[in-house]
Amino acid sequence: MRAGLGCGVLVAYACLAGVAAAHHSLAAEFDTRKLIHLEGVVSRIDWSNPHIYVSVDVKEPGGKVATWRLECVPTAMARKAGITKTQLFGEGGTVQVEAYPARDGTPQLGYLARISYPDGHHFQFGPADTLASAGK
Amino acid sequence: MRSLASLGVLLVVCGAVLAADKPVPRLADGHPDLNGTWDNGSGIDFVHPEKSADGSVCVAGCPPAPAASAQQTSSKTPAAPPPPRTSPQPDLPKYKPEFLGKVHELDKNQVRTDPVLRCKSPGLPRIGPPDKIVQTRNQVVFLYDDVSGAFWRIIPTDGRPHRTDVDDSYLGDSVGHWEGDTLVIEANHFNDDSWLTDNGAFHSTELRVTERLHRIGDTIDYEAVVEDPKVLQEPWHPKHRLLKLTDMELAEPAPCIDQDLKHLVDDSHHANPR
Numbered sequence: 262m263r264a265g266l267g268c269g270v271l272v273a274y275a276c277l278a279g280v281a282a283a284h285h286s287l288a289a290e291f292d293t294r295k296l297i298h299l300e301g302v303v304s305r306i307d308w309s310n311p312h313i314y315v316s317v318d319v320k321e322p323g324g325k326v327a328t329w330r331l332e333c334v335p336t337a338m339a340r341k342a343g344i345t346k347t348q349l350f351g352e353g354g355t356v357q358v359e360a361y362p363a364r365d366g367t368p369q370l371g372y373l374a375r376i377s378y379p380d381g382h383h384f385q386f387g388p389a390d391t392l393a394s395a396g397k
Numbered sequence: 398m399r400s401l402a403s404l405g406v407l408l409v410v411c412g413a414v415l416a417a418d419k420p421v422p423r424l425a426d427g428h429p430d431l432n433g434t435w436d437n438g439s440g441i442d443f444v445h446p447e448k449s450a451d452g453s454v455c456v457a458g459c460p461p462a463p464a465a466s467a468q469q470t471s472s473k474t475p476a477a478p479p480p481p482r483t484s485p486q487p488d489l490p491k492y493k494p495e496f497l498g499k500v501h502e503l504d505k506n507q508v509r510t511d512p513v514l515r516c517k518s519p520g521l522p523r524i525g526p527p528d529k530i531v532q533t534r535n536q537v538v539f540l541y542d543d544v545s546g547a548f549w550r551i552i553p554t555d556g557r558p559h560r561t562d563v564d565d566s567y568l569g570d571s572v573g574h575w576e577g578d579t580l581v582i583e584a585n586h587f588n589d590d591s592w593l594t595d596n597g598a599f600h601s602t603e604l605r606v607t608e609r610l611h612r613i614g615d616t617i618d619y620e621a622v623v624e625d626p627k628v629l630q631e632p633w634h635p636k637h638r639l640l641k642l643t644d645m646e647l648a649e650p651a652p653c654i655d656q657d658l659k660h661l662v663d664d665s666h667h668a669n670p671r
Contacts, residue, residue, distance in 0.1 A: 286665035289508065290657055310544045310653045311516070334456055335544055336651040337439045342446035342456045364662045374458065382451045388458035 287387075291332075291361035291372040299329060299358040303376075308346045310335050315349060315373055317358055331360050331373035334386050344384055354379035361387070419614035421578070426534055429578050429612040434647060435640035437526040437619070439542075490598050490623065490633035503597030508664050512591055516545050516653035518567035520591025521584055521606050524548060526619040526638050529647050537573055537580065540647060547650045552582055559585055565602055567591050582608040593623060593633065601627040615642040 287293060301319035313333040318326050333339070339349070356378055360371035374387035422430040447455040492500055503510045513519050527539035527550075535555040541548040554573040563570050569584035587604040605624040610617050617640040623633040 286663075289661045289663050289665045307654075308651045309656075310546075310651050311514075311655065312657065313651075314656065332657060335441075337542075337544065338441055338444050338456055340648075341439070341441060341444055342454050343448070344454055344456070363660055365660050367660055370660065380452075382449075382453045384453065385455040385459065386457050 287361075287372060288364075290364060292364050293361050293372075293387075295362055296374065297358075297360045297362050297371060299360060300355055301329070301358070302353070303350050303356055304328060306346050306350050308336060310337075313339060313349070315376070317356065319369075327369050329358075329360070329369045329371060331358065331371050333373045342384075349376075349384065351378045421612050421614065424532065424534070428532075428575055428580075431530045431532045431537065431580065431610060431612055431617065433642050434529045434645060435527065435617060436643040436645070437528065437638055437640045439528075440525065488634070488636070489596060490593055490625075491630040492628055493630055496628050499599065500597040503592075503599060505597075506664065507595075507597065508658065508661055510597070511595075513545060514655065514658060516655055518545055518548060518591060519543060520567040520587065521569055522608075522621045522623055522635055523592060523594055524568070526610075526617075526640050537582075542647050542650050544650075545653045554580070559583075565589075569604070569606065578611060580610045582610070584608070593625075594635065599628070600625045603627040616640060 299317060299319050301317040303315060304318045305314075305316035307314040307316075313336060315331045315333055317329045317331060319329055320326050333349075339345075356376050358376050359374045361374060363370040372387060375383055375385045377383035424430050444456065447459050449455075508514060513523070518524070524541055524543055528542045529540040531538040531540070535553065537552045537554055539550040539552065548568060550568050550571055552571040552573045554575070556574070557572060559572055560570050563586055565586050565588040567588060567590065570586040571582050571584040573580055573582040575581070584606045585604070587600070587602055587606075589600060589602050589604075591600070592598045593600050593604075600623075603625055607622045607624075609620050612618075619638040619640055621635050623629075623635065
């Protein structure tokens with residue numbers, strides 16, 4: 262399990278202008294120039310507004326489990342995309358996550374750009390096209 | 398901006414014309430039947446999810462479609478320009494000169510001053526058109542599924558006047574009447590704890606909102622006029638909205654719990670579609 266940090270300039274950042282739909286800029290809270298790759302297990306979904314939060318338990322190199330809190334889109338956007346709370350939780354197993362870390366240094370806090378499930382399908386909530394440079 | 402607003406009105410009119418082929422259902426009293434769940438776009442018209450056969454969904458930040466990429470690489474012909482986009486930002490209210498400084502200050506500090514960011518009621522007219530309408534002979538009930546929570550308005554249509562025994566509120570006190578086939582709703586008794594729209598557009602307790610709903614086929618043309626003679630130079634006309642009848646029933650809105658404002662490291666914000 263790893264929490265590798267990769268960097269890349271997000272050319273497509275403008276696409277995120279309306280992601281949060283909660284008026285503050287995504288870049289005001291998260292470092293959209295960096296993508297973190299996480300591997301873990303979804304442990305909780307907070308189906309709330311103005312943002313859904315996805316908790317992912319990530320096993321760190323020493324064996325300790327750290328729970329990442331990942332901000333996601335508002336429920337209306339998920340609903341419009343046909344994504345339910347149950348679907349976002351998945352059916353267990355290890356998920357692959359790309360996320361932007363919090364700019365204020367809060368540990369294990371990020372924005373969920375993409376989550377990929379064991380069967381190969383994924384949900385994307387932000388540009389994740391810097392994966393190649395993210396050390397995945 | 399005004400041309401964009403005109404384009405928005407044109408699109409609404411075009412949509413209404415397309416819907417006009419279908420006769421308007423009516424209740425026993427002869428008035429158009431406004432009952433139903435209405436898709437008003439929820440302020441997220443800009444979201445166009447892309448679904449794949451394997452169950453994957455891209456909600457935002459989606460890569461270009463493979464077909465489009467292949468087309469661009471296999472053809473020397475320059476790609477056609479994208480269709481014109483309408484700004485999500487409607488024309489802003491025109492304030493009296495002495496209030497422009499306050500608007501600017503609120504706008505500049507929006508992440509700290511916008512009531513909606515703290516899950517407060519957006520108020521009328523910022524809440525937009527209703528998501529569901531329940532209509533009886535003597536009243537119309539508006540139900541809202543909002544990012545800030547569930548909201549409702551009870552609107553008598555039996556000719557009674559505004560109440561005088563209610564406190565000022567976010568959605569005000571409403572009474573309605575029919576002008577032909579158009580339901581006209583007048584609302585007053587507002588508090589001053591909400592904004593008209595984005596960008597620090599505050600209002601006073603002298604706010605008055607008039608809404609007009611006109612059903613055409615399976616759509617409703619929704620327009621509002623906002624008056625606040627204390628702070629505005631002239632009535633403000635938010636952009637027209639076209640509501641579409643939908644089979645998707647409302648669900649209990651998720652709780653609104655701000656968890657991120659304390660993590661913001663700067664004041665940057667983006668335009669709010671509503």
